[in-house]
Amino acid sequence: MKSVCRMCHGGCGAVVELVDGVPTGIHGDPDNPTSEGYFCIKGKASLDLLRSPDRLTTPLVRTGPRGSGAFEPVGWDTALDRIADRLAAAIGRHGPESVVLGQGTDRNYQEWVFRLANALGTPNVVGPAHVCFYPRVMASIMTYGGFTFCDYEGDPEVVLLWGSNKPSTHSDGVIGVKLLRAVERGSRVVTVDPRRTQIASRSALHLAIRPGTDCALALGMIRIVIDEGWYDRDFVAAHTSGFDELAEHVRAYDLERVARITGLAPGLIHDATRCYALAARACIEAGTGLSQNENSFDTHRAIALLAALCGNIDAPGGDLIWEPMPIEGRRAFPRSDLLPEEQARKRIGGDKHKILSMAGWVAPGDLHEAIVTGSPYPVTSMVVFGSNILASHENTGLVREAIGKLDLLVVCDLFMTPTARYADVVLPTSSWLERDQIVEFNSYIAARQRIATVDGCRSDEEIILELAARLGLSRHFFPSLEAALDAKLAGIDLTWEQFTKIGYIRNEKRYRKYRDGGFATRSGRVDLMNNGLRALGYEPFPSYRAQPEADPDLPYIMTSAHSRRFYNTEFHQLPTTSRGQTAARVTVHPDTAEREGLTDGDEVDLYSRAGARGVRMTVRISDSVAPNVVMADAGWWYPHESSVDGQLRSSVNLVTTNDRSDVHMGSATMRGFAVGIRRRGPGRG
Structure with a gap:
């Protein structure tokens, strides 16, 4: 049986071998146009996950101190009733904003988590967005109105692999095999990475940058492109705004200064810029390595400006702007219209980290501080879907203090993690082989069908439907999971049952979509200078914030x-x-x-x-x-x-x-x- 793996964020095609309906083997699907048969060690461990003796298979209620691991099993109705009663009590005492929903890396139920939050009336959803995908998403949206992905099948002459070890870390339906196939066809790779990875060793150039200084490098490359006249004059003139102001802004990022900041040789920086800028077709694969420092957003925005200056936006072999298929997915399904504006204004940290707040997220640091201090208001309850926040969120000590102060912590997971040990209620969830889902990525949508069942476990979507019903929110949801899947597919005139027979629908690419009506920005152009950022109290151009002075005790x-x-x-x-x-x-x-x-x-x-x-x-x-x-x-x-x-x-x-x-x-x-x-x-x- 064919499916789509979800052991990571990649979405490789999988073939599950069944004997009398029981999975006995799993391997990559050679007919899948996205992954072409590639299947990594994580995918091969899918049956381990399905059969693991360590799996949670019954709801648990804490009986001992937080962190002790002392629980007693209860039935699903008892657990869900307890959770709903305590959430309702918290909302009654402190308002819906006192409840937080959390999640880990999206498992194709992110839109469900947001729909529940919006229906509840809480603006507080926490996850890894701030150090993962969203700095790039929001930088792209603020620059040219949408986020992009590399068009490897368009045979880029050059791929600028920046803070991404793409052959080993797949994301967003863009599998590393596509990069390797492009290399086989002649694409050259320029890698920016502090570590000499396997792909860096095979690259035309490797820039072993000092960690955390990528923003300075990107701004320095912009200056070189402008000074050398390597930018796409026609595209800049017709489709951008703020070029002269940008040229003045990057005067501060001369080659010698950038070399000192980044630890790179000036000649190497110049050569890498020439290689990228003079290629007729080039794309930039910007990874999460760029999102995990204080220059996160400005780094991604500077890279977005570099790509635009060189005319590589929405071009063959360049950085294509995602055009969603007409299903009720990541954009429509969360029902942001359900959250009143007065509640949205209460989002924790929304006055401080405004771009993250625009995306609907709360930064973990802001949340944990609010729980500990009780400011700006009491945060008493958290329901976490698929996230081990004690291991994944920054500042473990603060996280531990914060979750220890909660009146209610619910963790939905497959295993007893350190975070689950702190929970009041633990709900056992299903693996990807045990659930029906619509997989939505930039290049395709696909059906992930339930192949197996582990008694006692439920999917996160099923848990959300059950909680919504108990909280009186059924009018915003669906009578069953299949009904929800039918509703999501209505825009392409398919039911879930029909879609399972098709299995995979490719999202056909369209190039240079901006020629039909401009970019999806207020100006209709690529905003090299962003007055929207200025109106929010930020600088209209990206800038590099320097690292602290060296401490001899921390060399x-x-x-x-x-x-x-x-x-x-x-x-x-x-x-x-x-x-x-x-x-x-x-x-x-x-x-x-x-x-x-x-x-x-x-x-x-x-x-x-x-x-x-x-x-x-x-x-x-x-x-x-x-x-x-x-x-x-x-x-x-x-x-x-x-x-x-x-x-x-x-x-x-x-x-x-x-x-x-x-x-x-x-x-x-x-x-x-x-x-x-x-x-x-x-x-x-």
């Missing part, structure tokens, strides 16, 4: 990456994914190892404040990073440890803070900050 710059074996904080308890690596690692240069007296396999603590608690890592020595850079594994926790402290001892968020965040998005500085290394001696706890 290294820490960045991080997720192992390709796992997905964010997931799958550490599965045998297929965990077989090759059992502990979190930090990669250090041989010079660093010699300076600190380290050998491969040593245990160290990384710390961001002298004398403070660190995060425990195992040393890996490699010249793939610079001598002043350390690369830590992110998203790590140990499922089988008996205490929350033991489970989280290698979580990098033990040393991340909210001290330096992006003013537009609230993006935490989770990469590109100073740390020290402390070798762990015998007997250290």
Whole structure:
């Protein structure tokens, strides 16, 4: 049976082998036009996930202190009734804004979470948006009215791979195999990454940038493009506004200054700019590595300006603006019209991180501070769908304090995570093989059909329907999941049953759509200078905010990456994914190892404040990073440890803070900050 994998954010085609209706094997679908048969180790672990003996299979109610792991099983009706009663009581006492809905990386139910929030009347939805996809989305929207994806099938001459290890980290229905196929056909790759990844080793140029300085590089490249006359004069004249002002703004980013900031050779910066700007067809793959520092939004906006100046927006082989198919999906299904304006104005952090608020999200740092302080109003309840926030949100200490103060914490998950151990009620959810969903990405929509059932588990969508009914919100929802899927497909005149027989519908590309009526901005042009940002109290051009002065006690710059074996904080308890690596690692240069007296396999603590608690890592020595850079594994926790402290001892968020965040998005500085290394001696706890 054919389906679409959801073990990560990629959406590869999958073939599930069935014997008497029971899944017995899984592999990539060679006929899937998006993934072409590619299937990674996470996808191959799907049956591990389905059958894991560690799966939660009954609702649980806490009986001991938070974090103790003491629960008793209850029935679904009992659990849901308890949750609904306590949410209703919280709303009655403190208003709907006192309730927060949380989620992890979108599992194609994000629009359901927002619909429930809007129907409840709460403006507070929290997730990883601020350090993931949304800085790029909002920067693109504020620049040319939509977000883009690389047109690899349009045979770009050059791909600028920036803060993205695309062959290993797939996203948004754009699978790394498409980049590799383009390379096979002759595309050259220019990689901007602090680490020499496998694709960086194969690139025409590799810019091993100092972590956190990408915004300065992008602004410097813009200046070179303008000074050298490498911009697309016809496109700039006909379709942009603010060119002269931008040219003046980037005068401050001369080549020598940018080289000092980024740690890159001036000639390498110039060569990379020439390579990209003079290509007849070029695209930029900007990854989440750019979204996790205080320059997050401005970095993505500067990159958007660079692409526009070179005429690569909506062009063959360039950066295509997404044109959604006419289904009720990510844009319409959340029903933002249900949230009254007076409630939207109460969004926590909305007055501080206005661009994130425009997208409907709350930054975790703002939320956790509000819970702890009780300001601007009491936040008493949180329902979390598919997110281990103690491991994934920045500043673990603050997260732990905040969830400890809640009157009600509900966690919907497949496993007993550190976050679930703090919950009052835990609801067992289903894996992707156990649910019916419409998969919506930029390049296609597809049917993900329920192939198996684990007794006692329900999908997040089913949980939301049940809670909505108990809270008196059924008028905003549907009598069944199938009815909801039918409604989502009405715009293309299909029912869910009909769609399952089709399985996959490609979203056909249209190039240079702006020729039919301009860009979807107020001006109808690409806003190089953005007066909308100015009206919100921000600068109309991106600027680089410098890193703090070096601290001799913290001589290294820490960045991080997720192992390709796992997905964010997931799958550490599965045998297929965990077989090759059992502990979190930090990669250090041989010079660093010699300076600190380290050998491969040593245990160290990384710390961001002298004398403070660190995060425990195992040393890996490699010249793939610079001598002043350390690369830590992110998203790590140990499922089988008996205490929350033991489970989280290698979580990098033990040393991340909210001290330096992006003013537009609230993006935490989770990469590109100073740390020290402390070798762990015998007997250290």
